[in-house]
Amino acid sequence: MRKTILSMSLLVLFVSGLVAPVATEAQPAEGRKVMSLTSRSAVAISFLSDTGTKVDMVGTPLMPRARGEAEIKMKSRGPAQVKVELKGLGQPYLLGPEYLTYVLWAVSPQGQPKNLGELRIDGEETKVECSVEMQSFGLYVTAEPYYAVMLPSDVVVVENVLQEDTKGKATSVNVQYELMPRGVYAAANAPGATGPGGNPRDPLDLRQARNAVQIADLADAEKYASDTFVKAAQQLQQAEDSYQLDLTKKTVVTQARSAVQTAEESRMIAVQRRQAEIEQTAKQAAIDAEAQKRAAAEQQKAEAERQKAVAEQRRLNAEQQRVAAEASQRQAELVAERERSERAAAEASQRQAELVAERERGEREAAERAKLVAEQARLQAEADRAALRSKLLAQFNEILETRDTARGLIVNIGDVLFDTGRSSLRPEAREKLARFAGIVLNYPGLSIVCEGHADSTGTAFFNQTLSEDRASNVAEYLEMQGIPMDRISSRGFGEEEPIESNATSAGRRMNRRVEMVVSGDVIGVPLTTGRGR
Incomplete structure (x- = not known):
């Protein structure tokens, strides 16, 4: 074979x-x-x-x-x-x-x-x-x-x-x-769904039946295959009841598998009927579209003929209006020419007056602008001086105690930075003064007056001499750090200017000091040339 x-x-x-x-x-x-x-x-x-x-x-x-x-x-x-x-x-x-x-x-x-x-x-x-x-x-x-x-x-x-x-x-x-x-x-496991299949410990056939009924429901089987879907749901309920009543596994499996088959049948019926519905809707839509297309074409043809007639009538009207307009225009041109001549003379006179007024206005505005610029420059200079003064106050305070006064920035060198009863600077004093000088060198417009002070211990002559020597040593050290001599001066006041009572040791210690008065136009304080607070 x-x-x-x-x-x-x-x-x-x-x-x-x-x-x-x-x-x-x-x-x-x-x-x-x-x-x-x-x-x-x-x-x-x-x-x-x-x-x-x-x-x-x-x-x-x-x-x-x-x-x-x-x-x-x-x-x-x-x-x-x-x-x-x-x-x-x-x-x-x-x-x-x-x-x-x-x-x-x-x-x-x-x-x-x-x-x-x-x-x-x-x-x-x-x-x-x-x-x-x-x-x-x-x-x-x-x-x-x-x-x-x-x-x-x-x-x-x-x-x-x-x-x-x-x-x-x-x-x-x-x-x-x-x-x-x-x-x-996956939609059977979406929020609001009961799937997939329920408790994993339930029989697999029962879980499959739950899945099948739920998926059929998602396919709109209840709408398109109602009788078959209801039958599947009833078969599932019978299987659920049998499982809850603890009937034989064979009974539960048989009922569950019947529910699966019926649910799948309802889903396929729903798919086919929904597809037929979609196709019928599309077919009807095509028929409606064709009818609308024909109606639109006829309407378009009628509209075109109407527009053609309207256009012809408009052309005739326009021709009549053109002839009338030309005659009217010739008359208007004669009148307009006369009026133009009269306006030209008036405009020439007005322009002359406007030129004079414009020149005077320009001169006033220029003067006002110059005044405004000068005022802005003054305000900016004041702001710059205030900003620099605040900056220097912060920088000096990082080195030595500093306060802001009408005389300028007063930097205090306490007694602890001098050897006891002597005018020589201790190493830590020189280190601080070097840092201070490094800042001052950046601003050539600053001047420094070193003012020495003493307490009431000892004779007035000794205290006067000690205060002068200490102030002089500070000035000389600043000069050694590069500050020009013409920007530094020194003087001593002995015990004449205490800031605390000399009755206590703490007060006397505060009175023994050298104050560096920093002034200059760059920080808004005139250069210090004489005594005074």
């Missing part, structure tokens, strides 16, 4: 999102997901009839550790027998909480998917045996929310590939087939 060659499609499916959809159905008003028709590449294998062969089952990037083998027995008559064994399948909920099980699919080269059965995780290995009413098909496994789905999801976890000894010939075909996008099932 001559062997005939039967072809079978082995689909090479990609991870969701790597291949763009060819077309997507319209989005419902409620914002619920609609199936997408997606174009994928595929490979077909031609097998010899009445033979058996094997293909490898390998995991996709979503489940890379999954692997196994599919044994396919082709017959010249009757369905092909398929036996699939897999290892390394992880729990489906790892791919999304909405996924509760796996389903084995066969897809024809024409893009028709066929649910071959459920793959449940049972230890390390997962097996399924089934028959396929196709001559050509490809095998793959998807994660699903329940076992009875009629369309595969786009979460492909396992696909078949040729072995070296596979009996058959691979050919490339272009296949289009429908996949349920991940977002449709």
Whole structure:
């Protein structure tokens, strides 16, 4: 008997999102997901009839550790027998909480998917045996929310590939087939939904039934397939009641699986009817658009003829108005010429008066601007002097005690910076004066008067001499630091100017001091040339 060659499609499916959809159905008003028709590449294998062969089952990037083998027995008559064994399948909920099980699919080269059965995780290995009413098909496994789905999801976890000894010939075909996008099932787990499937400790079949009814509801099955959807909801409630009454597992499973099948049937009816409704709406919209187009064309033609008549009438009116206007214009030009001559004479006289007034106004404004500029410069100078004075006060205070007075900034050198009863400066005094001088050198407009003071201990002559010597030593040290001599002067006041009572040791210590009076126009104080507070 001559062997005939039967072809079978082995689909090479990609991870969701790597291949763009060819077309997507319209989005419902409620914002619920609609199936997408997606174009994928595929490979077909031609097998010899009445033979058996094997293909490898390998995991996709979503489940890379999954692997196994599919044994396919082709017959010249009757369905092909398929036996699939897999290892390394992880729990489906790892791919999304909405996924509760796996389903084995066969897809024809024409893009028709066929649910071959459920793959449940049972230890390390997962097996399924089934028959396929196709001559050509490809095998793959998807994660699903329940076992009875009629369309595969786009979460492909396992696909078949040729072995070296596979009996058959691979050919490339272009296949289009429908996949349920991940977002449709994910909607069952959206805020406000009760999924996915409820308590993980409940029976898997019962959880799948809950998923199936909820997904059918999201597909508007209650609107488009009301009787079937109500039946599915009732079957689910029977399964829930049986589970709560602790009836046999077989009873719960049977009722739950019936609910799954009925819910999927209601969902598919809803999808078909909604699509028909969309197509009818689009058809009616096209008819309405064509009618509107014809009416608009007729209206446009009538409007064009009306506008043509109006334009002709306007042309005639315009011609009449032009002739009348030319005659009127000639008369008006004669009158206008006479008036222009009269205005020209008046304008010449007015311009002369305006020039005189403008010159006087300019002179006044220039004087006012000069006055304003001078006032602004004065205010800015005062602000600059105040800012510098405040800055120097802060800088001097970081070195020695300084106060702001009408005479200028008075920097106090206390008795502790001199040797006791002597005029020589201690090292720490020289260090502070060096820092002080470094600041003063930056401002050539500053002058310094060093004023020595003493307490009432000792004779008046001794105190006078000591105060003069201390003031003189401070002035000389500042000069050594680079401050020009003509900016420094010194004098002593002995015990004549105490700032505290000499009756206490603390008061006497404060009275023994040298005050450096810093003045100058740059800080708003005239240069100190004489005594006075």
